Amino acid sequence: MKALRFMTAITLILALGMSVASCKKVNDADVQKAAQEVLMTDPALAGVVVTVQEQVATLTGIVEDDAAKAVAESAVTAVENVKSVVNQIEVVPPAPDYTELDAAINAALADALKDHAKVTAAVQDGVITLTGEIREKELPTLMEKLNALNPVQIVNNLTIK
Amino acid sequence: MALTEKYKELIDLARENNVMVAETGNVLKLEGTVPTAAIKDKMWEIYQRLDPQFKSNDLLLNVKAAVTEGGKVRVVTQESRLNIRKGPGTDQPIVGKAEKGEIITLISKSNDLWWLVRDVDGEEGYCYAQYLEPVQ
Numbered sequence: 001m002k003a004l005r006f007m008t009a010i011t012l013i014l015a016l017g018m019s020v021a022s023c024k025k026v027n028d029a030d031v032q033k034a035a036q037e038v039l040m041t042d043p044a045l046a047g048v049v050v051t052v053q054e055q056v057a058t059l060t061g062i063v064e065d066d067a068a069k070a071v072a073e074s075a076v077t078a079v080e081n082v083k084s085v086v087n088q089i090e091v092v093p094p095a096p097d098y099t100e101l102d103a104a105i106n107a108a109l110a111d112a113l114k115d116h117a118k119v120t121a122a123v124q125d126g127v128i129t130l131t132g133e134i135r136e137k138e139l140p141t142l143m144e145k146l147n148a149l150n151p152v153q154i155v156n157n158l159t160i161k
Numbered sequence: 162m163a164l165t166e167k168y169k170e171l172i173d174l175a176r177e178n179n180v181m182v183a184e185t186g187n188v189l190k191l192e193g194t195v196p197t198a199a200i201k202d203k204m205w206e207i208y209q210r211l212d213p214q215f216k217s218n219d220l221l222l223n224v225k226a227a228v229t230e231g232g233k234v235r236v237v238t239q240e241s242r243l244n245i246r247k248g249p250g251t252d253q254p255i256v257g258k259a260e261k262g263e264i265i266t267l268i269s270k271s272n273d274l275w276w277l278v279r280d281v282d283g284e285e286g287y288c289y290a291q292y293l294e295p296v297q
Binding site: 110136138139141143144148149151152156 | 186188205209215216221222223225239252274275290
């Protein structure tokens with residue numbers, strides 16, 4: 001019986017020793033490199049950085065939407081020897097591009113302002129800002145014309161006579 | 162006060178007429194086509210009552226009255242006669258004039274801001290659409 005116990009203990013020690021040895025074979029730097037390479041295949045994930053410590057991958061950086069954030073997490077989860085993923089990616093939607101809208105509004109402004117000589121309009125990011133002066137009874141007409149240009153906002157700084 | 166509360170009367174009328182209502186940032190946007198010019202006028206009347214000098218900068222009201230090509234439109238200038246121009250734009254030569262209140266024929270509204278019309282004398286040209294309203 002004693003001999004059997006001794007043998008079991010030896011087997012256990014050997015097994016543990018071997019498993020420790022096999023654990024040591026996983027190099028975090030290699031896992032990190034593999035994970036980063038996976039992320040680099042997707043242009044939407046270009047802003048994501050992965051660091052691996054004790055097989056736990058931590059994701060940081062910025063993506064444009066929640067979908068990209070989820071894709072990054074599942075892609076890294078699938079990388080060999082990654083035990084778990086801590087997802088600290090920030091979602092920052094891109095700023096809208098108003099270039100075309102501004103150009104369209106600017107093109108139509110001359111016609112809209114034609115009958116309102118003392119009104120000046122500036123356009124930026126889809127917002128029309130009005131300065132100058134106008135007679136009160138002409139104001140609704142002007143506002144109707146400007147609202148029809150489909151701006152993001154109209155800022156009325158007009159002096160109303 | 163929340164925008165939807167402030168402009169409730171306007172929003173209710175908009176929804177009755179299938180006008181899109183959307184709130185983005187601090188601006189409420191109402192956009193669409195209503196069946197008659199009277200409803201459009203009513204919406205502007207409510208807007209002006211709630212924000213008398215349009216100084217709140219928190220609403221966009223982009224509604225058009227439904228109008229069919231070939232139908233009649235009324236000239237709704239404030240005082241002056243309406244210029245009928247050769248092409249769509251104030252840089253285009255004037256080919257005719259329509260009196261305030263006159264009813265003329267809409268030929269085409271393929272240009273959103275400048276409608277092609279025919280006046281009572283048979284003269285054809287473009288008028289600024291904001292000065293025309295459909296006649297039911």
